[in-house]
Amino acid sequence: MKKTLLLCFIHGFKGGDDTFLNFPSHLKAILQHALPKVTVVAITYPKFETRGDLTECVARFKEWLQNKVIDLEVASGTPSPTVDPSVHTILMGHSMGGIVAAEALLSIINEQPIHSPQDSTSSLSGSSSLMFPYIQGVLAFDTPYLGIAPGVVAHGAEKHWNAASSAYSAYSKLGDAFGWGGKGAETTAVDASKMLPAPAQTARAVSDSNADAAAAPLWQKYGRVALFAGAAGAVAAGGAAAYMKREQISEGWNWASSHLEFIGCLARPEDMKKRLSSIAALAEKNDIGFTNIYTTLGHAVEREQKSSWTGKIRGIDRTFCNLPKGELRKFFVPAVNDKITAETLAHTSMFDPRNNPGYYSMSEHAKETVIEWAQNPWYEESDGGPTKSIGLEDEGEMVEEPEDEEFEELKREVSAEAWKKEEL
Structure with a gap:
């Protein structure tokens, strides 16, 4: 019987x-070359509405995945998809997609016809578990199984504080230049009454300036006009600059707040620990x-001052995910990004070689991990590799696999890309 290794990619919320x-x-492509006895198929879970409870998201994903696997099993003519499946699936989730993958696996196991009431994971024994779809493993990418690292918030807060301090300093200097603040005034606290003149004072100042302007020579009038025009331009330019930077200034906070509605599970630490322990137990x-x-983060942030006030909060590791301690740490593998200086940007740029110099190293590690999981008796019993009309597109339509020459060309292109790693 011909076997299929299904790579199912699950994006995170948003x-x-x-x-x-x-x-x-x-x-x-690189897995197909390394695992010639099976057909490797990659599908991506289409964009879905991330509002709603996690349980609902998992239920929708499971139904979608089951339909995909059924199509593959029917195409292969599998006599018994539960007892002897021709399809083994590896769930690959990015960010919250990894939590969806973990919950889907636990849910599928709990729905098995044979299981122990005390421990739903104890009934599994290799490929005889009657699990459908059969999940060979969960390969997550930057999934916050134990929540988002405190340093993400602390580092973002530090940047916002520095930006706010710089803006206040510039505004104070501008105020001093136009006489908005009194000399000798305290500058350690913001006093709105000193930053801007009272309405009556403003009117009187304008009246006095008009009187002075009437008695002044023409060139002084032009000079005064230029002065006020320049001041207005400076204020307008400063406001425009702040407006243009509004998205960058609030990016970190908006990113976090927009997810609060969708990732309530990250606010339940006991559930997160239980989920991670359950998945680790399955693997063990x-x-x-x-x-x-x-x-x-790597070399790009090594030059930052160690005296940063967030140092004690961030710790040594500049990661997006909270990292476990003890035995669970062995399931977490680092992927260093030597270019990016912000955790959230490194998180969203994992799959972009232009912004992640470690992309090809990460890809190689992912390949080796999948090979280790897939090379088992199920793989050895496969009758052959890629065949036509066996793959699936994202929408579930049958597509043709490339001819041998086309596949070899694809492998050459991938190899050529790997050589570019040092140039990026």
């Missing part, structure tokens, strides 16, 4: 079909893989 960019096709006791490849 993500979409383009979250992974070219990574699915890249990984599929059964033939199911689990790895979380997480981003960490």
Whole structure:
């Protein structure tokens, strides 16, 4: 019987079909070369509405995945998809997509016809578990299984504080230049009454300036006009600059606040610990893989001052994810980004070689991890590799696999891209 290794990519909340960019096709190509006995198929969960409870999101995903696997099993003519499946699936989730993957796996296991009431994971024993769809493993990418690292908030807060301090300093100097603040006034606290003149004072100042202007020579009039025009231009330019930078200034906070409605599970630490422990137990006791490849900042932030006030909060690791301690740490593998200086940007740029110099190293590690999981008796019993009309597109339509010559050309292109790593 011909076997299919299905790579199912799940984007995170607020993500979409383009979250992974070219990574699915890249990984599929290098895996197909490494696993010639099976057909490697990559599908991506289409963009979905991220509002709603996590349980509802998982239920919708499971139904979608089951339909995809059924199509593949029917196409292969599998006699019994539950007892002897021809399709093994590896769930690949980015960010919150990794939590959806973990919850989907636990849900599928709990729905098995044979299980222990005390421990739903104890009944699994390799490929005889009657699990459908059969999940070979969960490969997560920067999934916050234990929540988002405190340094993400602390580092963002520091940048916003520095930006606010700089803006206040510039505004104070501008106020002093136009006489809005009295000399000797305290500058350690914001006093609105000193920053701007009272309405009556403003009117009197304008009246006095008009009187002075009438008695002044023409060139002084022009000079005064130019002075006030320049002041108005400076204020307008400053306001325009702040307006143009509004998205960058609030990017970190908007990113976090827009997700609060969708990621309530990250506010339940006990549930997060239980979920991670359950997945780790599956990986320890059964033939199911689990790895979380997480981003960490590298050389680009090593030059930052160690005296930063967030140092004690951030710790040594500049990561997006909270990292576990003890035995669970072995399931977390770092992916260093030496270019990016912000955790959230490194998190969203994992699959972009232009912004992630470690993209190809990450891809290679993902490949080796999948190979380790997939090379088992199920793989060895496969009758052959890629065949036509066996793959699936994102919408579920049958598509043709490339001819051998086309596939070899694709592999050459992927290899050529790998050589570009040092140039990026």
